[in-house]
Amino acid sequence: MLPLRGRLSTSSPFALVWLAMSALASGCAADALPAPEPRVIVLDTADPSDELFASENLVRFDLELSADALQGLEQAPLSFVRGTLRYREHTLADIGVRLKGEASFQELDGKPAFRLKLDEFVSGQRLFGLKRLTLNNDVQDPSSLSQSLAYRLFRGAGMPAPRCNHALLYVNDEYYGLYSNVETEDKAFLLRWFSSDEGNLYEEGGTDLLPGSAAAFELETNEGKNDRSDLEALIAALARATPDDFSETVGQELDLERYVSFAALEALAGGEDGYSYVRGTPNNFRLYRDPETSRFVFLPWGLDRALRPRFEPQLVHDWVPALERYRSVWNTHALVLSGCLASPDCHAAYTQRLRELSLVFENLDLATAARAELELIEAAGRADLRKPADDEYAAHARSMLLEYIAERPVALRAELPAVER
DSSP: BBBSSSSOOTTTTHHHHHHHHHHHHHTTTTTTTOOOOBBBBOSSSTTTTHHOOOOOEEEEEEEEEHHHHHHHHOOOSOOOOOEEEEETEEEEEEEEEEEOOOTTOTTSOOOOOEEETSSSSSSTOHHHHHHHEEEEETTTTTOOOOOHHHHHHHHTTOOOOOEEEEEEEEEEEEEEEEEEEEOOSSHHHHHSSOSSSSEEEEEEOOOOTTTOOOOGSSEEESTTTOOHHHHHHHHHHHOOOOOTTTTHHHHHHBOOHHHHHHHHHHHHHHHHHHSSTOSSSSOEEEEEEEEETEEEEEEEEEOTSSOOOOOOOOGSSSTTTTOOOSSOOOOOOOHHHHHHEEEEHHHHHHHHHHHHHHHHHHHTTHHHHHHHHHHHHHHHTTTTTOOOOOOHHHHHHHHHHHHHHHHHHHHHHHTTTOOOO
């Protein structure tokens, strides 16, 4: 379990609430905790997959893996093995199961994250129209709330982003714990946001959009054709653009209106583990070239480190240097945002979008959503014996998340120039 280093400040009203919850949880720790119960409200919507991701639902997935499959995952965890998935009355045999994760990766004896490919061995196999499921282990999200709320922020601003809620996962009848159930960004996802799923979808390749970097990006659609000329055109446009013609030159290949919204939402959500405000190399994003506009759109991914301050001693390692509580919205080394900020018209558009989306953030009332989700998942989290963070640590992370939600829009607007009247 991750220790809670230091103490919570009881001057925070959020901390008092979470400390009380933590004390209650600690008092029950010695007793056997009851198995958590799913809660599923069957929704009457046009898309049956809404049931799987509704915020009011705590779904349950059961995986059956043979001894050979378990051995396969131990020896080659990123390769698919055969398994059976059960959800309510639905049983899907011979699905593909593999482990996933980079910094969050854990093996089977810990709390592994899973990627399920339902049609890996049976062509056309689906669950409510979906052919992939992603179950994140929340190793980097001790609150178990960051992902569902951050994706809600993107969607609430009208930007393409996965649906996300929480799931109970059982493997061979053993409770593996509480997971974030994140909609996979694949063709089914694309059709929910775009008029066509025929464009190229790329996963970041640990590099920015620099000359010669196109091969580093992983092509997730149209793999057989492997035609990266569209990505190479975007890279070339960024390389030749100047501050005077940035919007025109780059705007031919990238939907800049959507990009400034994407970057502004990254600024609001924080995390420093995406594209526009990453501390190291760009990470956790995807690019989709919309066939209707022939321009690229950035898609968020991997928001498990969102909605918490940059410098929070209990949530960083000793080797991380002391940081300001919030990173400046003007502090970026990402190629696209740097070019935008150097361009007068793009800079002005970004400034305006930051102001607008800070109000969207507040109007979404993410704090109320956080409390509702916690009420739904609290018992499941306490019963999760595989989680890497103990209950006190999780309570602290939730306190920090609520403080962040209360503070971030105001702190961001303080950096913006005054509106001329």
